[in-house]
Amino acid sequence: MLPPAAAPPLDDENLLTEILLRLPPLPSSLPRASLVCKRWRCLTSDPAFSRRFRLHHRRNPPLLGYFHGVFDEIPFEPIHFEPTLEAPNRVPPGRLSLQSDSNLHVLGCRHGLVLILDWPQLLVWDPVAGHQHRLAYPPGFDPDKSNGAVLRSAAGAGEVHFQVVLVVVSDYEERLLACVYSSETGAWGSLISTPTPSGDSPDTRVWWEPAVLVGDSLYWMIADTTLSNLLEFDLKTESLAVMQLPPEKSCDAESGVSHxxxxxxxxxxxxxxxxxxxxxxxxxxxxxxxxxxxxxxxxxxxxxxxxxxxxxxxxxxxxxxxxxxxxxxxxxxxxx
Structure with missing residues (x-):
């Protein structure tokens, strides 16, 4: 008696899933695959598959575009989305633009979330899902002098929960402060501090440039009479540290423009x-x-x-x- 014939590759559910996981991480990949047949549509629309697809491509996500706008003029301009991909992967600019009747300032984007200063509060915006979360600043954090970053939670439910990290130079003592908001608890944590690098210099401030995440740490630039330091926030230990930049990186403290x-x-x-x-x-x-x-x-x-x-x-x-x-x-x- 002959052994049963092996199923063709595209009829093997597990093998087909592995093949579809390896499609390019572009906006058109899964919608196009879903048009092949009902079976493929069921697979690509399964939330569990979507999570696996994002996890598989987490190290090479496509750059869909960037946000820009004029945030300090009246009438207030919306936050515009400028796509960087060509058709069929080009996201229409209006799809991810944010209209507002207030003055907005983008503090940074990460993990599909945008952190916005919508004075006098923070706005965490998911432009794809359309979700908006508004947060009050913690005590001691002046919206005009603070900077921040947003990221998905490192917990298992990272697709849902997020964290916001705020940093500021204290007005009352020569210290840099940080505070972390967790959407899982719905509250700000305890204050974290470290001395400023320039002692009692009144010019010390955290630059408005977005934070950069490298490894498990967020980094901001610190300006005083010379721009010579980085502020590091370690996400694992929830600690602050200051380090010097490479030599000869100077800044005009009044204009804030680096040479x-x-x-x-x-x-x-x-x-x-x-x-x-x-x-x-x-x-x-x-x-x-x-x-x-x-x-x-x-x-x-x-x-x-x-x-x-x-x-x-x-x-x-x-x-x-x-x-x-x-x-x-x-x-x-x-x-x-």
Whole structure:
């Protein structure tokens, strides 16, 4: 008697699921697959499959676009979404734009969530699902002087719950403060603090630039008379620390414009903390390394001369517009 014939690959439920999991993580992939037949539609629309699909592609998510707008003019402008993909994966700009009759400022985006200062409160917005959560600032955190970051909870129900981390320089003592909000408890946690790097300097403040998540830590830039420090918030230990930036990274404290524009990033070659700096048409990549003596320091990696790669005139200039941490991409703006 002959053994039963093996089922064709596309008739094997488990094998078909594994094949569909490996479709490109683009907006059109699963909708197109769902049109093949009813069976494929049932598989791709299953919430359990959706969770597995997102988990499988968590290290290479597509960059759908970015948010921009003018946040300090009247009449108030909406927060616009600018798509970066071409059809059929292009998300219509209006689909992810936020209309408001108040002054909004985007503090950052992460894990499909947007953190917005909707003065005098915070707004956590899920632009795909359309959910909005409004939070009051904790005591001691001035909305005009605080910065923050949002991320999905590390708990098992991470697709639902989120955390907000706020940081500020205390007005009453020379300390940097942090506080964490959890949607699971619906409350702010205890204050976390560390001394400011410049003692009693009245100019010390946390920059408005969005935080960057590298490993288990969030990083913000700190400005005083010179821009020379990073503020690190360790998500695992819920602790604050201050570290110096690579040398010769200075800032005009009054205008807040850095002479050498830079962003925190994931370092090349194995990850870790890095910094990308722009001076003129030259880009430098730095990496934070710890020596055998346990002392951490900055080490310069590659230097890229962009005027030799791009057609740029003498009147051009470069600034960093943003950084996409999941994709490890920096966006540069040229003057012309």
């Amino acid at each position: 050498e524009h830079f962003t925190v990033m994931q370092a090349e070659g194995g990850g870790g903390l890095g910094v990308l700096s722009v001076s003129g048409f030259t880009v430098q990549l730095w990496k934070r390394k710890t020596g055998f003596d346990g002392v951490a320091s900055w080490e310069m990696g590659r230097t890229v001369e962009l005027d030799k790669l791009l057609s740029m005139g003498s009147q051009d200039f470069l600034t960093i517009q943003g950084y996409a941490e999941d994709n490890n991409l920096a966006f540069l703006w040229t003057g012309t």
